[in-house]
Amino acid sequence: MKIYLLSVSGRLYSTQRLFNEASRRGHYIRIVDHTQCSIFFDKEKPKIFFNREDITGRADAIIPRIGASFTEQGVSIVNQFEKNGVYNIANSTGILRSRNKLFTMQHMVKNNIPIPKTLYSKNNNTLKDQLDLLTGNQYIIKFLEGTHGLGVMLAESKKSAISIIETMQSLNKPILIQEFIKESKGEDIRAYVVGDKVVASIKRSCGDNDFRSNVHRGGSTSVIKLTEKEHEIAVKTAQCLGLDVAGIDLIRSNDGPLVIEANSSAGLEGIEKATKVNIAGEIIKLIEKKVQG
Structure with missing residues (x-):
């Protein structure tokens, strides 16, 4: 079986482990940096290039390891592999x-x-009232995108929550507000x-x-x-x-x-x-x- 492991670096722990396990089980596996891939469209089947190499149709499966910083580009490459009939452990829609x-x-x-009670709103006129929909007087405030706990804040009171929310909205940062599960x-x-x-x-x-x-x-x-x-x-x-x-x-x-x-x-x-x-x-x-x- 031929597997492409989509990853920006072969030095990452997860990338190394997947590569070694596939090799140990007798499979051909290749690390492909998805940020260096491109797609060519014409009247024939779209082609996927890794740098200058046409890698279309050479894999039975792909393992996407798409970092948050490369979501849009990575998902585009993953989606094209899918459309070309290649099995994928995390489809492009699921990643998005x-x-x-x-x-x-x-x-x-x-x-x-x-899920915890969650509020999404950009309307400051109703925000104070809508916070009362959440249980308690402490709130978790999250950026819509973020990993490793980055972009997650705890507001110790309703007043603090409103201050944080207004600041984030002034920076055009969409957020979610969740109840704090003590x-x-x-x-x-x-x-x-x-x-x-x-x-x-x-x-x-x-x-x-x-x-x-x-x-x-x-x-x-x-x-x-x-x-x-x-x-x-x-x-x-x-x-x-x-x-x-x-x-x-x-x-x-x-x-x-x-x-x-x-x-x-x-x-x-x-x-x-x-x-x-x-x-x-x-x-x-x-x-x-x-x-x-």
């Missing part, structure tokens, strides 16, 4: 849905995925979905003086066993977004598990090292199943 938190929320609600205690769960199952899960706890549990923000990790409901919700979320492989982030609330985010290019390093699960190998096995039957 997961990159914009508003789109993610809209799609999850449509598919009955439980009982989550600054912890969330990363469930790594591959196909129709969660292959690994960890609990992420916030670092000192920070409410965000992202490892990149100094948080710690520990292995956790999901409940049957959490497993079901994580898989359903990935599937409804169109992602065969995804990192789904949940929090535990008094009303049950709530999904707060989905990641179409979730990193492997933290969760593989914490759980000792060969997630890269599970991803390659899924590709074998999808392509080879």
Whole structure:
């Protein structure tokens, strides 16, 4: 089987792990920098070039590792591979849905995925009243796009929330406002979905003086066993977004598990090292199943 691994660098942990696992299982795998790819259209089948090389029709599957900074260009390349009939673990529509938190929320609600109460508004005239729709007097404020906990703020009061929101709106930064789930205690769960199952899960706890549990923000990790409901919700979320492989982030609330985010290019390093699960190998096995039957 021939696999293209779309990544800007072969030195990244996740890229190396996927490359090594595919090679170990006897597959040809090649790292292709999607930022160096182009598409040529004429009356024939569109061609995909990597630098000056025509790579159209040479892959059975692709593994997109598209960074947030390259979403538009990366998705265009991924979409063309799809249209050319190449299997893809994270389709282009799914990547777009997961990159914009508003789109993610809209799609999850449509598919009955439980989420925290969330408000999106750019109308300052109704904002103060609408904040009362959210439970409590603390609020999570998020940029629509952002990773590793960047662009996520905690407002300790309604007054503070309004000040932050007005500042962001003056900078033309669209945001989401969510209720703060106190009982989550600054912890969330990363469930790594591959196909129709969660292959690994960890609990992420916030670092000192920070409410965000992202490892990149100094948080710690520990292995956790999901409940049957959490497993079901994580898989359903990935599937409804169109992602065969995804990192789904949940929090535990008094009303049950709530999904707060989905990641179409979730990193492997933290969760593989914490759980000792060969997630890269599970991803390659899924590709074998999808392509080879």
